[in-house]
Amino acid sequence: MMDFKKGLNGALLFAVLFTLLFHNQYLGLNILIIETAALLWLAFTKQIDFRNRNHLIFGSGFFITALAVVFVFSDYAVVMNFLALFVFVGILIYPQARSLVSSAKLSFFNIFYAQIRFMDAFFTGKLGSGKIARALWKFRIFSVPVIIISVFVMFYRISNPVFNRLVIKIFDSIEKFFDMMSFTLDFTLIFTFFFGLILCNYFFIRNTNEQTIKDDANASDEIVRIKRKRYWRGLTTGLKGELRAGVFLLIGLNAILLVVNSIDVYWVWFNFRWNGDFLKQFVHEGTYLLLLSIVCSILVVLYFFRGNLNFYSANKFIKGLCILWIVQNAVLTVSVGVRNFHYIRYFALAYKRIALIIFLVFVICWLYTVALKVLQKKSSFYLIRTNAFVLYILFISASVFNWDQFIVSYNFRNYKESFVDLDYNSDFSDKVLPELDKSQNELSEIDQMQQTKFHFDTELMPVAIFHNKIQRRKKEFIHKWESKSILSWNYPESQAYESLKRSESKP
Structure with a gap:
């Protein structure tokens, strides 16, 4: 666990820096300045281990998105910068994390734990002298009486006009006082400071979650064979039935998808003719079919290759059917890409069409890892861990391109x-x-x-x-x-x- 005092000092220091950089300012160079300073602070205080691969990879992703905010300046780059921050905090909490899902859990819990620990330090006097904090904490016993008095004041105002006018005069005096204070107090400055403090607490005051760390450490990339006692000879009836059901299902799915792919290859790949209509539905139909097919492939593989069927000597045929199913899904993915190409050709570029291309790249990567799971007895943890990292790389990489300029230039050209x-x-x-x-x-x-x-x-x-x-x-x-x-x-x-x-x- 990190040094709490070191994290507390960092949070306060950078909350002040955040206020100086962002008060009444737009996003821009200020975000690169504060995030570079934060990374240097982590390096100076030895909270970054340059020998740790996770620190280097996800620290670099965080810095790259900060550069993208300044040199690409898109809403997407800003969102990816916050995503990179979210992941990086999880890595700082547990540098040995094997899965980004574990890092995301740790980071999410820290959003709340960091604020609780800061408030605890504030009210227990660990922050500075603590006299004001302790006084505020003790004053909480007066909150209920104040509420009751306020209710009775409201009742008396309704029943007594003279008393009501007196209360109005008092409120007018208070309002004038605050109007006068507004010349000396900038409430946007106060809001900026507290918003920055919340972010800096989250980044610098980090807390572990032992269960999440334990689950990550104990997870395996490989499926472990579970040996059961046999009460009769041969393979158990349940496993035999599962094998036969899997073969039947995969033969049916492959046959259906073969027909669909044959039609797409003939019509979409080589004999497409545009009739002048909008192609939006043309692309959406292929995308919906692809999503359905991908979900089916995930469920089929995760179910039939979840346990001892991976180790059965007679599983070669069902493995072959599964690989054929994956290959056909890859062909379907290419068909959706060809549909999208036709859409771009006749209706130019748009963000959703670029997003679809990135999604198709991810689908190909996903199908590859599913094939590895079947052939090399990989676990579900391996699938999630690997594809979460692939998705992170794709998201961060996409943030460094000036898509607005690319789209507009292409469309008018x-x-x-x-x-x-x-x-x-x-x-x-x-x-x-x-x-x-x-x-x-x-x-x-x-x-x-x-x-x-x-x-x-x-x-x-x-x-x-x-x-x-x-x-x-x-x-x-x-x-x-x-x-x-x-x-x-x-x-x-x-x-x-x-x-x-x-x-x-x-x-």
């Missing part, structure tokens, strides 16, 4: 081939305003090409409204950026600002 939804593209973040800042001639050319190629019944955003919206957003962004301090600086918006200012200065 391919307007001759793909449908450009001006309404959708007009809502992208301020950092891509230079890419959205099209002249009326450019927009007219795009609209003319779109009218020629696409014919939809739905009402689309006119180019004039799009142009006016972007011009208004440009002015608002320039004003907002010029009012920001260096602590709120980020690279993409600084580049966008410089680009827009240059375009304004041109004749």
Whole structure:
């Protein structure tokens, strides 16, 4: 367990630093400053072991997402930074953790335990002199009488108009006092400090959960054979029946999926023809089928290969059927990817289409680990541990890309081939305003090409409204950026600002 006093000092110090960096500021350079300082503090106080692989991997993930907030500046990067923080706290609590699920549990419990331990230190006088804290703690005995007195005051006000006017005068005097105090007290500063204190308590005051650590340490990647006494010769009837049921089920599932995959390979892969309709349902149908098939594959493998069937000498046929089922799921995954490719080809890029690509990569990784479970007698713990790490890597890796710029640039560059939804593209973040800042001639050319190629019944955003919206957003962004301090600086918006200012200065 970590040194509590060291954690308490770190929490207080960084709560003050948090307040200085984030009070009346936007997210930006300040988040990189405080998280870099936190990592240096952990290294200086020897709370990071550079020989520990988990410390290096997840500490790096935490730092990478902080860089992404500043140099990519997306909502997704901010969310991933908090996710990386959440995981890293769990690793700091138990550096030998084998599964991210265990780290997540430890981190979640610490959200509450850290605040409780800080409050305990505050009220028991371990924090500074403790005189104010002890006085507040002793004052709790007066809370019930104060509530009762307040109730009676309310009753007397209703029944006695003179008394009511007197109470109103008292309340007016109190209100004036607080109005006067507002000139000297900045309540947003107080809120920022307490919010920062809660976060810093969570990060620096860490507590273990022995049961979670014990479960993680005792879990095995390999399935252990459970030997039972045999009361008659041969394989038990239950295991025989399970084997036959598994063979029957997998033959049926493989046959059905073979038909589905054959249709997809012929129609989707090699003979697809777009008839001018929206392809949203076309992609969704394949995705829903894939999800259903993946869930079935997980349940089938986890059930039939959960125990002694893994060690039965006559299990080669059912293993072969299971591997065939996994391979067919991989083919189905590729089919969904091809559907998504057609969707992008005719309807350009969007966040959900990119998210689907990342999901398909994860599915392929998941299927690979399921195959390893069957062939190498791996446990369910292995599946969860490995795929949680894969998911973490995919999430963190995705945070370093400027998807807004990639999507908008692709969509307007391919307007001759793909449908450009001006309404959708007009809502992208301020950092891509230079890419959205099209002249009326450019927009007219795009609209003319779109009218020629696409014919939809739905009402689309006119180019004039799009142009006016972007011009208004440009002015608002320039004003907002010029009012920001260096602590709120980020690279993409600084580049966008410089680009827009240059375009304004041109004749």
